[in-house]
Amino acid sequence: MIAALAQAERGRRSAPPNPWVGCLLVRDGAIVGEGYHRAAGEPHAEANALSAAGAKARDATAYVTLEPCSHHGRTPPCADALIAAGVHRVVVGVLDPDPRVAGSGVQRLRAAGIEVEIGVAADRVRQSMAPYLHHRRAGRPYVVIKAAASLDGRTAAADGSSRWITGPAARADAHALRAESQAIVVGAGTALADRPSLTVRDVPFPIERQPLRVLLDARGRVLADGPLFDQTLAPTLVFTTTSAPSGIVRGWLERGVEVAVAPAGRAGSGVDLGAVLSVLGDRGIIQALVEGGSRLHGSFLTDGLVNRLVLYVGGCLLGERGRPLATLAGPDGIGQASRWTLRDVTRLDGDARLDYEPAGVE
Structure with missing residues (x-):
């Protein structure tokens, strides 16, 4: 998760008003794909990591700093992309307080039979994403x-x-x-x-x-x-x-x-x-x-x-x-x-x- 957070930080200056998110895909102990969200309207971190991994994403574990989105915006839902790629486990740093997500991404992954773990390195992720989390909660x-x-x-x-x-x-x-x-x-x-x-x-x-x-x-x-x-x-x-x-x-x-x-x-x-x-x-x-x-x-x-x-x-x-x-x-x-x-x-x-x-x- 710390490596995924390092990816996320690459988008801190360019991603807003979207969140800066990082994703790593690990299979058999090796990183097979990584990515971050660079700017609004561009592919999200999960999509970039899946693109880098290709077929190696199947049966991999995804480490994502923020809960994968489940709604259609300018890009497709990341939860659906992880499901379609055959990822077998998703580790999430923190849940997304955005009302359009707010736990629904995790629910969609679990409904598809994917194991989901929440809260890994949560303190570090919350510290990094404090501005985004505050904005989504307080408006x-x-x-x-x-x-x-x-x-x-x-x-x-x-x-x-x-x-x-x-x-x-x-x-x-x-x-x-x-x-x-x-x-x-x-x-x-x-x-x-x-x-x-x-x-x-x-x-x-x-x-x-x-x-x-x-x-x-x-x-x-x-x-x-x-x-x-x-x-x-x-x-x-x-x-x-x-x-x-x-x-x-x-x-x-x-x-x-x-x-x-x-x-x-x-x-x-x-x-x-x-x-x-x-x-x-x-x-x-x-x-x-x-x-x-x-x-x-x-x-x-x-x-x-x-x-x-x-x-x-x-x-x-x-x-x-x-x-x-x-x-x-x-x-x-x-x-x-x-x-x-x-x-x-x-x-x-x-x-x-x-x-x-x-x-x-x-």
Whole structure:
């Protein structure tokens, strides 16, 4: 199953909105076929593995990271393909929570007399597929906050400068994280201060598509100029409210930017983040990367919408006048503190990447 998971990871950046799935076919102790799902509309992992195995698939064991599908979409059901190939046993990492599958693939295999085992290396598979599993269960993207911070937790100096808190290796890793996301979200403050392009750059692999750039600008503060509004770089979607001046909205539309009007956020401030995520979820955005400032980070954290926090820590100190990672009220006492679990630590030359999830997440 670990080898099948390695196959699945090959499709992580290109498969969404479909899941990244890997499949291995083993017969008499030898791998006779392997495959992964590369992109929506293309053959699924099982079909690619069966094609590679040919006649050797008969009486083989299939190791599949995600439950084989049982419905007709742009490709035929994988469960039917495994049955037709004569596979005698199927080992599944995790069941697919997609309502179109949800156990029906396993039922179809068992009804055909195929032995099915579920839950092998399930923890590893769930960790890899966390964004997809969350999207299918919640109907909204898996939200990752990404930030670079100093040793004392500051994301910018007192004058707002932040280039660069971390070194080239950390910045390259952050671009790879962008490539794994289908949307990058910023607020008006970041757009005004940094004039970002929010594109994937300088990565050691082909960039098949740029993520959707999402700007949250409730009051229409950001003019339609700069790289964020250059639609030749990547598409842009602006969420605003009825408070935005019509002239600003017209300027966005004239640049070819998509505009969506959302309800106002908490206490009439900003935009309703839950509504934003629902729209993105309906568009097939599985993972949304939030690269905002302290206020946007604080809003996502306060609303309980963050699934993962990726913090790049640079070897510098910025002091009490530096900009904080997040602006939020916080608890009165340590007993009420929001708790997070450290999942991974990666050294990136002189910097470190810390991956956290909310405590209690399996």
